[in-house]
Amino acid sequence: MNDEQTRARFEHLLLPLLTDAYNLARWLMKNQEDAEDMVQESYLKAFRFFGGFHEGGNCRAWFLRIVRNTCYTALEARKLKGKEVPIEEDENNGIEDPSPLPTAILDQNTTIEGVRKAIEQLPADFREALVLREFEGLSYKEIADVSGVPLGTVMSRLARARNQLQFILLEQKKQEIL
Amino acid sequence: MNCEECRDLIDPYIDNELDVSATILLKRHLLECPECRPLLESRKALQALLKNPQLQFEVPDSLRGKIRSRLPGITVRARHGVQSVIPWISVPLALAAAFAVMLAFLKPVGVFDRARANTLAEEVVSSHVRSLLAAHLLDVPSTDQHTVKPWFDGKLKFSPPVQDFAERGFRLIGGRLDYLDGREVAAVVYQRNKHIINLFIWPLEAEQSAAAKSFAKDGFNVLHWDRDGFEFWAISDVSAQDLKAFADLEMHQF
Numbered sequence: 484m485n486d487e488q489t490r491a492r493f494e495h496l497l498l499p500l501l502t503d504a505y506n507l508a509r510w511l512m513k514n515q516e517d518a519e520d521m522v523q524e525s526y527l528k529a530f531r532f533f534g535g536f537h538e539g540g541n542c543r544a545w546f547l548r549i550v551r552n553t554c555y556t557a558l559e560a561r562k563l564k565g566k567e568v569p570i571e572e573d574e575n576n577g578i579e580d581p582s583p584l585p586t587a588i589l590d591q592n593t594t595i596e597g598v599r600k601a602i603e604q605l606p607a608d609f610r611e612a613l614v615l616r617e618f619e620g621l622s623y624k625e626i627a628d629v630s631g632v633p634l635g636t637v638m639s640r641l642a643r644a645r646n647q648l649q650f651i652l653l654e655q656k657k658q659e660i661l
Numbered sequence: 662m663n664c665e666e667c668r669d670l671i672d673p674y675i676d677n678e679l680d681v682s683a684t685i686l687l688k689r690h691l692l693e694c695p696e697c698r699p700l701l702e703s704r705k706a707l708q709a710l711l712k713n714p715q716l717q718f719e720v721p722d723s724l725r726g727k728i729r730s731r732l733p734g735i736t737v738r739a740r741h742g743v744q745s746v747i748p749w750i751s752v753p754l755a756l757a758a759a760f761a762v763m764l765a766f767l768k769p770v771g772v773f774d775r776a777r778a779n780t781l782a783e784e785v786v787s788s789h790v791r792s793l794l795a796a797h798l799l800d801v802p803s804t805d806q807h808t809v810k811p812w813f814d815g816k817l818k819f820s821p822p823v824q825d826f827a828e829r830g831f832r833l834i835g836g837r838l839d840y841l842d843g844r845e846v847a848a849v850v851y852q853r854n855k856h857i858i859n860l861f862i863w864p865l866e867a868e869q870s871a872a873a874k875s876f877a878k879d880g881f882n883v884l885h886w887d888r889d890g891f892e893f894w895a896i897s898d899v900s901a902q903d904l905k906a907f908a909d910l911e912m913h914q915f
Contacts, residue, residue, distance in 0.1 A: 496880060499793055499898065501728070502720050502855065509718045519724045526728050542880050543898070595715045616676065617711045620854050620899075623678050642672045649707055 493533050496542045497526065503543065503619055504550045510614045511554040513603050521557060525550040541628075547619065548629045551611065558607075593652060601651040609644035616641055662690040667697045675704050714832070717855050725794070781894075784841045786881060789859045789896045792837070792848065798857065799835035799850060809836045813847050821847035821862040821891065826910045831858065841894075851907070858897040858907060865892045877901055884908045 504525060508518040529536075529549050536545050602610060608630075615626045626637045662670075667690045673679045674687050691698055792798045801812040810823040816838055825833035831851045839848040839861065846863040865887055876883045882904045884895045893911065897904055 495790070498728075499790055499880070501725065501794070502717075505720045505724065506718050506855070515718075515721065518718075519721065519727070522724060523727055523731060527731065593710060595713065598710060598713075598716060617708070618717065618855055620856065623673070623676065638673060638678075641676070642669070645672065645704060645707055649703055652707075652710075 489533065493530060497529055497533075497546060500543060500546050504546060506618055507547055507550050507614060508554055510602065510610060510618070511551065511607065512558075517557070521550065521554050525553045528553065541625065543619075544621065544625045544628050547615070547621075548631075551629055593655070597652070597655050601648055601655065604651055605644055605647055609640050609647060612637055612640035613644040613648065662686045664690075664694060664697055667691070667694065668700065671697075671700055671704060675701070675708060712830075712854065714834075714852055714855065781842055782876075782883075785861060785883060785894050785896055788839050788841060788848070788861070789881065792839070792850075792859055793857060798837065800837035802835040804833055804835075806833055809833065809849065812836060817845055817847060819847075819864045819891075821849065822889070822911075823847075823849055824911065826851070826907070829906075829910055830854075831907050831910065853897070853899045853903055853907070856897055856899045858895055858899060858904070860911070861894040861896075862891050865890050875901060875905065886912060888912055 501522070504522050505518060508521040508525070509515065512518045512521060525546070529546055532549075536542065602613065605613065611630060612626060615621045615629060616623075621629065623634055623637045623641075626641075627634050630637065632640075667687060670679060670683060670687050674684060679687065691701055801809055803809050803812075804825065804827065806823045806825045810820070813823065813836060814820045823833070823836065827833065831853050834850050834852045836847060836849050839846050841861055841863070844863060846861050849860045849862060851858040851860065874885045876885075880898055881896055882899065882901045884893075884904050884907075886893050886908060888911075893908075895904055895908055895911075897907075899907075
């Protein structure tokens with residue numbers, strides 16, 4: 484495959500993934516400006532490493548992994564520099580897993596903004612798993628590949644992400660009522 | 662199955678990641694256990710909430726431009742007869758050739774000649790890619806089939822079937838005119854989670870009857886079928902399974 488063909492193939496495979504890449508970066512970085520930077524950097528990285536991507540492989544998972552790692556690298560670097568950082572999180576941050584689980588039905592009045600805020604409050608690992616599953620539509624196996632963790636971890640992160648999300652949304656509701 | 666096991670498996674269950682035997686055990690437990698049922702309900706409610714497409718972030722236009730300008734050597738290729746925007750997409754001919762070969766194998770000879778298959782396959786893929794990137798996905802944005810269909814009727818010489826399958830997870834989001842196979846065609850656009858499905862429809866020319874044919878290449882799944890005098894091409898990056906489900910809905914519900 485010559486350069487021209489490689490480039491055409493890259494465009495064909497990778498450019499349609501822009502929305503997916505941007506959304507993942509946006510959820511991980513929690514703001515537009517950083518997300519844009521991460522996506523640009525990811526495209527450049529993907530272009531550089533495109534030779535390592537095998538014909539017939541799962542391009543989406545491959546690229547989302549690059550986006551995810553690019554975001555984490557940036558977040559870690561900021562943490563080291565001691566800038567104010569949105570990376571909280573070991574897996575046991577302030578929010579307790581509710582027990583018993585909140586089972587109240589979430590109603591349709593929950594606003595888009597409210598849901599977004601609730602998702603942003605989740606610890607990064609949980610948020611990542613939730614976003615990859617619910618918004619990117621990845622299977623557990625694909626999430627495991629993107630995040631570089633075992634399947635069992637994906638399963639427990641998702642369960643805890645949803646538990647906490649339900650909890651946060653219910654808390655929001657209570658605040659509104661008060 | 663006890664309640665603790667049920668709580669552990671409820672997420673893989675709603676994510677369709679559970680094997681058959683565990684699914685049966687879980688369903689049985691849910692039928693019997695009044696304490697675990699609300700858990701399932703709340704998970705479903707949460708999923709429904711998260712399905713809202715408005716939760717997705719729009720890609721800023723400025724970002725598209727930046728990527729275009731920063732990637733080394735993006736090729737420019739104008740296409741005839743279509744929107745002149747989006748010069749930065751080019752679909753490799755190899756892809757079209759691969760489609761052509763697949764089509765030639767799958768379709769009875771004579772009904773669907775190789776040259777036409779070649780052109781069509783290339784056009785379907787590139788139309789889809791273009792529609793996603795050119796910010797020209799919809800001429801008529803509407804989730805109401807009774808808005809979309811009359812819009813097409815006024816623009817085309819034929820009246821394409823337009824249906825909404827929102828309840829089944831494939832939401833109609835609108836339509837646009839596109840140009841395929843040397844003619845104007847209807848592009849009916851659906852959304853599955855965040856994924857776009859383009860359904861191209863135009864009147865069948867020769868007498869054909871063929872079962873649905875599916876192809877996959879480079880992350881896109883394509884399905885082609887005929888029904889009631891129309892030719893249908895569905896293309897998307899949803900899974901082959903999802904696209905098949907979509908086609909089944911379209912074929913049976915008329």
